[in-house]
Amino acid sequence: MQTTAFQHRFTVGLADTDAAGVLFYGHLFRHAHDAFEAFMARCGHPVPEIIAAGEWGLPIAHAKADYLRPMRHGEAITVELTVRELGEHSFRLGYRFRGPGGTLRARAETVHVATGRADGATRPLPEPLRTSLTGAPGTGPTPSER
Amino acid sequence: MQTTAFQHRFTVGLADTDAAGVLFYGHLFRHAHDAFEAFMARCGHPVPEIIAAGEWGLPIAHAKADYLRPMRHGEAITVELTVRELGEHSFRLGYRFRGPGGTLRARAETVHVATGRADGATRPLPEPLRTSLTGAPGTGPTPSER
Amino acid sequence: MQTTAFQHRFTVGLADTDAAGVLFYGHLFRHAHDAFEAFMARCGHPVPEIIAAGEWGLPIAHAKADYLRPMRHGEAITVELTVRELGEHSFRLGYRFRGPGGTLRARAETVHVATGRADGATRPLPEPLRTSLTGAPGTGPTPSER
Amino acid sequence: MQTTAFQHRFTVGLADTDAAGVLFYGHLFRHAHDAFEAFMARCGHPVPEIIAAGEWGLPIAHAKADYLRPMRHGEAITVELTVRELGEHSFRLGYRFRGPGGTLRARAETVHVATGRADGATRPLPEPLRTSLTGAPGTGPTPSER
Numbered sequence: 001m002q003t004t005a006f007q008h009r010f011t012v013g014l015a016d017t018d019a020a021g022v023l024f025y026g027h028l029f030r031h032a033h034d035a036f037e038a039f040m041a042r043c044g045h046p047v048p049e050i051i052a053a054g055e056w057g058l059p060i061a062h063a064k065a066d067y068l069r070p071m072r073h074g075e076a077i078t079v080e081l082t083v084r085e086l087g088e089h090s091f092r093l094g095y096r097f098r099g100p101g102g103t104l105r106a107r108a109e110t111v112h113v114a115t116g117r118a119d120g121a122t123r124p125l126p127e128p129l130r131t132s133l134t135g136a137p138g139t140g141p142t143p144s145e146r
Numbered sequence: 147m148q149t150t151a152f153q154h155r156f157t158v159g160l161a162d163t164d165a166a167g168v169l170f171y172g173h174l175f176r177h178a179h180d181a182f183e184a185f186m187a188r189c190g191h192p193v194p195e196i197i198a199a200g201e202w203g204l205p206i207a208h209a210k211a212d213y214l215r216p217m218r219h220g221e222a223i224t225v226e227l228t229v230r231e232l233g234e235h236s237f238r239l240g241y242r243f244r245g246p247g248g249t250l251r252a253r254a255e256t257v258h259v260a261t262g263r264a265d266g267a268t269r270p271l272p273e274p275l276r277t278s279l280t281g282a283p284g285t286g287p288t289p290s291e292r
Numbered sequence: 293m294q295t296t297a298f299q300h301r302f303t304v305g306l307a308d309t310d311a312a313g314v315l316f317y318g319h320l321f322r323h324a325h326d327a328f329e330a331f332m333a334r335c336g337h338p339v340p341e342i343i344a345a346g347e348w349g350l351p352i353a354h355a356k357a358d359y360l361r362p363m364r365h366g367e368a369i370t371v372e373l374t375v376r377e378l379g380e381h382s383f384r385l386g387y388r389f390r391g392p393g394g395t396l397r398a399r400a401e402t403v404h405v406a407t408g409r410a411d412g413a414t415r416p417l418p419e420p421l422r423t424s425l426t427g428a429p430g431t432g433p434t435p436s437e438r
Numbered sequence: 439m440q441t442t443a444f445q446h447r448f449t450v451g452l453a454d455t456d457a458a459g460v461l462f463y464g465h466l467f468r469h470a471h472d473a474f475e476a477f478m479a480r481c482g483h484p485v486p487e488i489i490a491a492g493e494w495g496l497p498i499a500h501a502k503a504d505y506l507r508p509m510r511h512g513e514a515i516t517v518e519l520t521v522r523e524l525g526e527h528s529f530r531l532g533y534r535f536r537g538p539g540g541t542l543r544a545r546a547e548t549v550h551v552a553t554g555r556a557d558g559a560t561r562p563l564p565e566p567l568r569t570s571l572t573g574a575p576g577t578g579p580t581p582s583e584r
Contacts, residue, residue: 013183014193015176015316019309019365019489025498025548026307026467030161033464037159037220047160048220051457060463064502070558073311074183074194110463120508161464163457165343165511170453171352171402172321179318197311206317210356216412219457256317266362305475306485307468322453329451329512339452340512366475366486 005080005096006042008035012075022070029063032095032108035079039093043132056123058112061090065108075099083133089114089122091133151226151242152188154181158221168216175209178241178254181225185239189278202269204258207236211254221245229279235260235268237279297372297388298334300327304367314362321355324387324400327371331385335424348415350404353382357400367391375425381406381414383425443518443534444480446473450513460508467501470533470546473517477531481570492555494564499528500549507543514538521571527552527560529571 010031018024037047051057071077078098085092090113097106114125125133156177164170183193197203217223224244231238241254260271271279302323310316329339343349363369370390377384382405389398406417417425448469456462475485489495509515516536523530528551535544552563563571 011180011183013176013180014197014310014312015179015318017311018306019311019313019486020306020495020497021311022497024307024471025501026464026471029464029467030159033161033462034157034159037157041220046220048218048457051160051219057458059458059460059508060505062502062504063463064500066500067498070497072194073197074187074192160456160458161462164452165340165455165457165459166349166351166452167457168351170322170325171355172318172325172453175318175321176316179316194311203312205312205314205362206359208356208358209317210354212354213352216351303472303475305468305472306489307471322451325453326449326451329449333512338512340510343452343511364486365489366479366484 005082006039008038008079008081010077012071012073012077014073017073022072025067028065028106028108031079032110035081035095036093039081045129045132054117057115057117059115060110061113062111065106067106069103069105071105086133088124151228152185154184154225156223158217158219158223160219163219168218171213174211174252174254177225178256181227181241182239185227191275191278200263203261203263205261206256207259208257211252213252215249215251217251232279234270297374298331300330300371302369304363304365304369306365309365314364317359320357320398320400323371324402327373327387328385331373337421337424346409349407349409351407352402353405354403357398359398361395361397363397378425380416443520444477446476446517446519448515450509450511450515452511455511460510463505466503466544466546469517470548473519473533474531477519483567483570494561495553495555496550497553498548499551503544503546505544507541509543524571527562
């Protein structure tokens with residue numbers, strides 16, 4: 001059980017699937033980002049407000065995923081998001097995609113780097129965001145891999 | 147007030163937006179289809195089961211949308227789905243996309259035609275589906291346009 | 293033969309398809325927009341420059357499509373774009389999607405309205421754009437439906 | 439210069455961008471897959487035929503990307519695809535995304551595993567595919583990272 005994970009749910013829609021009948025691998029990242037946005041809103045730092053403010057952003061510098069078992073059309077998937085690492089200028093999020101019954105279907109990671117919007121230069125994470133990420137649901141010791 | 151509409155909710159995610167800062171027009175149809183799939187599941191005819199059975203399908207023969215006001219990043223949108231027309235071989239669904247406070251942002255329509263999967267030929271809507279669509283939430287006299 | 297149409301080509305990728313094995317209806321509009329952007333670049337009014345300038349935009353007020361025959365994974369599709377109507381504040385584009393051999397697979401239309409970015413208010417089409425659209429490849433008498 | 443890479447080109451369309459004005463990170467994988475499909479067709483093993491045959495597939499078991507510099511709306515991007523590793527049951531592809539002038543914007547990797555469609559079990563790569571991947575454009579010693 002991952003008691004510390006932030007949870008986000010979605011159903012695999014027809015638009016998520018491909019001719020092989022399962023979730024297209026690239027669409028996983030859209031759902032990961034939806035989970036990230038829900039998490040940030042819960043933390044009190046809604047992504048739309050950050051972008052609209054236009055001062056700094058949190059572009060993704062790295063993303064990866066392991067696809068363990070197919071996610072099929074109509075399945076209810078739970079995304080468990082955890083803060084894996086909190087650095088000076090960036091943070092790393094982990095995602096687990098679980099099917100009905102809790103079976104692990106996929107794992108993913110994203111690394112978000114604070115950058116100035118004007119120049120694209122790396123900058124320290126704003127202190128209020130750092131504080132939120134430290135105490136957030138989803139923050140804590142990395143849970144075991146399964 | 148549209149008392150008969152089936153309701154589906156989503157939040158405009160970053161992946162839905164484009165460089166102009168609002169929902170990309172084509173992504174509206176993904177959300178319309180998500181609403182359609184939720185509606186069909188509620189009616190007892192889940193789309194994934196229909197497709198997996200492989201006998202017949204409900205391809206979309208026509209789709210249209212009017213975009214009245216932009217849908218912005220982070221906005222909570224309610225899709226109201228109604229059955230507009232129920233024919234021998236097809237049905238027409240109407241969608242209204244409303245923002246926070248109920249303002250109409252967009253209207254859409256899709257026409258779904260029952261076809262055999264083997265030959266693609268039009269066939270009558272299966273009777274159980276017709277019955278469900280007749281009594282479904284979202285079925286009834288076409289509500290006034292706003 | 294449609295001698296006046298602007299042509300844009302794409303191949304139906306796995307990401308375009310769904311579990312029913314054919315192009316997902318909503319993805320048609322992404323390809324229509326790719327054709328529109330290629331057309332605008334050819335006309336000397338690249339959409340990225342219009343958006344980046346931030347003064348006015350060409351949001352889509354209406355879109356529709358008729359799906360006549362499935363577009364299958366791997367098929368080479370030609371989009372034929374024509375200017376159907378050129379108004380004071382808006383223009384209407386028609387798209388025909390043809391498969392190998394020229395068979396008509398789908399028809400679509402989009403209506404683009406010139407609006408100020410600051411207030412969203414409708415404004416006249418800039419004269420240079422109007423001139424380009426009048427003489428553009430793809431402009432002319434509406435070709436017959438097939 | 440990467441003389442051995444298979445090249446695939448695309449233009450960053452409005453649908454690729456997000457409210458931050460650049461390519462949404464998840465959409466990179468759709469373009470990577472388009473490059474993969476073009477590569478497989480060139481190798482004589484079109485993905486649509488593999489999927490339609492229904493016997494075996496090449497699901498992606500792992501994907502990752504590093505985003506080095508933003509890809510902006512309207513930019514012409516060249517994807518360079520190379521075969522990084524060819525195993526008994528799987529292969530690893532590398533992708534470099536270059537902007538106009540050749541600047542590296544992003545790197546990506548995908549691992550494709552041969553599996554039976556009926557049972558999902560791993561199986562050896564078919565010999566003709568292995569042969570093609572060995573001699574394919576894009577195959578060879580891993581080029582240096584930039």
